[in-house]
Amino acid sequence: MTDAAELTRRTAELLAAHPPAETDRLDFLKARFDAGLAWVHYPEGLGGLGVPRSLQSVVDAALEAAGAPDNDARRNGIGLGMAAPTVLRYGTEEQKQRYLRPLWIGEEVWCQLFSEPGAGSDLAALGTRAVRQDDGDWVVNGQKVWTSGAHNSRWAILIARTDPDVPKHAGITYFICDMTDPGVDIRPLRQITGEAEFNEVFLTDVRIPDSRRLGEIGDGWRVAQTTLNNERVAIGGMRLPREGGMIGPVAKTWRERPELRTHDLHQRLLTLWVESEVARLTAERLRQQLVAGQPGPEGAGMKLAFARLNQEISGLEVELRGEEGLLYDDWTMRRPELVDFTGRDAGYRYLRSKGNSIEGGTSEVLLNIVAERVLGLPAEPRTDKDVAWKDLAR
DSSP states (O other): OOOHHHHHHHHHHHHHHSOGGGSOHHHHHHHHHHTTOSSTTSOBTTTBOSOOGGGHHHHHHHHHHTTOOOOOGGGGHHIIIIIHHHHHHHOOHHHHHHHHHHHHHTSSOEEEEOOBTTBSSSGGGOOOEEEEOTTSOEEEEEEEOOOTTGGGOSEEEEEEESOTTSBTTTSEEEEEEETTSTTEEEEEEOOTTSOOOEEEEEEEEEEEOGGGEESSTTBHHHHHHHHHHHHHHHHHSOOOOTTOTTHHHHHHHHHHOGGGOOHHHHHHHHHHHHHHHHHHHHHHHHHHHHTTSSOOTHHHHHHHHHHHHHHHHHHHHHHHHGGGGGOOSOOOOOOOSSOOSSOSOHHHHHHHGGGGGTTTSOHHHHHHHIIIIISOOOOOOOSSTTSBGGGSOO
16 A cells, blocks of 8 residues: 555655656656656556555655646646546547646647537537448538637547437447547637637537447447536536635735725625635535546536636636726736636636636526435426427427
């Protein structure tokens, strides 16, 4: 059994063999992965040592203290938080060996081709088709939307309909799509912030080898649940220090600008500060629960809290700043390399947070998930459960 002392020893050996100040950044990250110190709870040979997830902090603390480079996790959040756990659980050995190492070190960025113009909240209604060819490959046609970071991505996790003759949840298959293949057309979607971190992606006769299928044919919805559960934890359960996230800039402004204070704003700030701290500690507990297994529907509750708090806190910040809060630093159209929920100025945070209740599952859908899967309340009546997808009204 590898314990904290053993991990400390292995980390020291990595630093001695590859001094961060003298080693190329990518070379160091590759050596860290090969030493099993990337994500220690993954199996040996896949960047881990098969030890409890809670021991990752031992490695991270030692490497940070030594000034070692990290893998710029925010740039590849979808890959690290969603694609990797899905590949680990459902991928073949060949797929794990091929994709996990370049994903973790950041050589290959990933995006998510799930939502469609007619299948967002009701994701299982998706209409993108994948048709099996005589040579075993699949040809995909359709449109995806709200694809964060597609313009920077090499790979995408994709779900497509492979059988229209069965109910909508049953006829879906999960694939890995090469974003550089012919027929993949990525177009920017400009947001209320002025940026275009989102994209719409058109797939026209895109050929995907069967070797890039994850899970069994027709079992894509079950595979996608692993992705979606991890997505909600990645968004709502991220590790933050006290006053991390949205509450930090507001608290800083309050302390530094006493002339802006009012009694009402003080009471509201206190309430939101306490709620943010409760959410932060709850997220920590959720991450500890992950040590025992896969994330469950509890992540939906954390993502709900994340969205609500971000919107309320950013609204308070704009109000606190008064006329300054109405200013906006830059409306220039650009396509950023990473999603930054809390970056730039107060106006940006206020506008960007509006998307928090949509991305990663709308708050309305997540409320249903919490009600049905966490609280055990009766499910809403569904009239399309046993109807073939091709017969659904659209």
